[in-house]
Amino acid sequence: MEHEPARPRMWKAHGTGNHFILIDDPEGALDLTAQMVARLCDVRTGIGADGVIRVMQREGVWFMDYRNADGSIAEMCGNGVRVFVDHLRRRGFVDLQVGESLTIDTRGGTRKVDVISAPAFGDDAESGVWYRVNMGPAVLSGLGDMNVQVVGVPGTFSATRIAMPNPHAVIVLDSAETLRGAILPTVDNDEAPAPIRATYTPAPEAGVNLEMIVREANMPEPADASQPSVLSQDGGEAGTARGHLLMRVLERGVGETASCGTGCCAAAVAATMAASASGDEADAVPTSWVIDIPGGRVVVDCEGVVERDADGHIRLSPDTPVYLSGPATPVAEIILSAL
Numbered sequence: 001m002e003h004e005p006a007r008p009r010m011w012k013a014h015g016t017g018n019h020f021i022l023i024d025d026p027e028g029a030l031d032l033t034a035q036m037v038a039r040l041c042d043v044r045t046g047i048g049a050d051g052v053i054r055v056m057q058r059e060g061v062w063f064m065d066y067r068n069a070d071g072s073i074a075e076m077c078g079n080g081v082r083v084f085v086d087h088l089r090r091r092g093f094v095d096l097q098v099g100e101s102l103t104i105d106t107r108g109g110t111r112k113v114d115v116i117s118a119p120a121f122g123d124d125a126e127s128g129v130w131y132r133v134n135m136g137p138a139v140l141s142g143l144g145d146m147n148v149q150v151v152g153v154p155g156t157f158s159a160t161r162i163a164m165p166n167p168h169a170v171i172v173l174d175s176a177e178t179l180r181g182a183i184l185p186t187v188d189n190d191e192a193p194a195p196i197r198a199t200y201t202p203a204p205e206a207g208v209n210l211e212m213i214v215r216e217a218n219m220p221e222p223a224d225a226s227q228p229s230v231l232s233q234d235g236g237e238a239g240t241a242r243g244h245l246l247m248r249v250l251e252r253g254v255g256e257t258a259s260c261g262t263g264c265c266a267a268a269v270a271a272t273m274a275a276s277a278s279g280d281e282a283d284a285v286p287t288s289w290v291i292d293i294p295g296g297r298v299v300v301d302c303e304g305v306v307e308r309d310a311d312g313h314i315r316l317s318p319d320t321p322v323y324l325s326g327p328a329t330p331v332a333e334i335i336l337s338a339l
């Protein structure tokens with residue numbers, strides 16, 4: 001008797017509202033097409049997700065095969081890395097306790113992930129765990145060479161473009177109210193109806209993720225100086241100046257999402273560059289940022305990433321990594337009926 005090939009097992013999980021379908025494929029046997037990814041991610045006729053993560057191994061190393069909701073391939077996904085490692089732990093693929101680390105592989109290179117205790121301001125009572133990811137160095141791809149217009153936000157904004165290594169354009173808005181007023185499509189920007197499309201001049205050839213940030217004057221409670229930093233658990237500098245950002249994001253290949261990990265890293269680096277350029281005393285420039293996105297809160301640490309060369313010009317260190325810390329939350333195991 002002929003047997004149907006076993007269907008791959010799938011799960012749904014999110015990292016601060018950036019939601020993913022995980023497909024177990026340890027042997028890398030599945031032929032995952034762009035069309036399959038797009039069908040799974042369709043919120044009406046599929047499961048609905050911002051992206052698909054195929055859980056596989058390459059030469060004995062766990063590899064995050066990440067795809068955007070439209071089926072396109074991205075180099076990296078910061079929230080995805082946390083969700084990926086959390087899934088490996090829950091499935092028993094790895095044995096990893098708080099205080100331990102795992103190095104995984106992605107198209108953007110290897111990433112070391114520490115399992116840490118959730119900080120006091122995290123809302124992760126269930127697991128009590130956060131993940132802190134070494135996201136590698138940020139690369140400056142352009143400063144003031146791209147203008148951005150967003151529907152609902154008056155004016156034209158000069159972008160700070162940063163590769164993490166996926167491409168990001170960060171613009172700074174003046175207030176939380178302005179940020180709330182932005183109208184963003186829920187599909188890839190190029191596919192959106194013209195009246196709600198964000199405009200990039202010049203248009204980025206391989207697309208771009210857009211981050212809109214607002215710097216808040218005050219730290220959120222209770223994440224003030226009296227709280228232990230999630231960063232200090234791994235040698236982060238006690239007394240590092242901290243800042244607070246609000247952010248919304250328009251993801252390449254997806255549309256507006258509730259969170260973007262690589263985008264938060266790009267935003268933190270851009271905010272540190274802006275604070276350095278505004279002439280703040282070096283030790284008052286925040287290098288650790290609490291970032292509130294619509295789907296929750298993450299922390300980005302970029303100590304030593306923004307440097308000044310001998311002529312006083314701001315540049316990014318090619319060797320110093322950016323760290324992203326945040327939660328990972330399982331949602332469901334999926335049994336497909338159709339698709």
Ligand SMILES: N[C@H](CCC[C@H](N)C(=O)O)C(=O)O
Nearest residue numbers: 074077078079166260261262
């Ligand atoms: N749409 C992005 C990839 C998703 C990254 C994001 N979800 C994250 O958490 O880093 C891109 O095409 O570059």
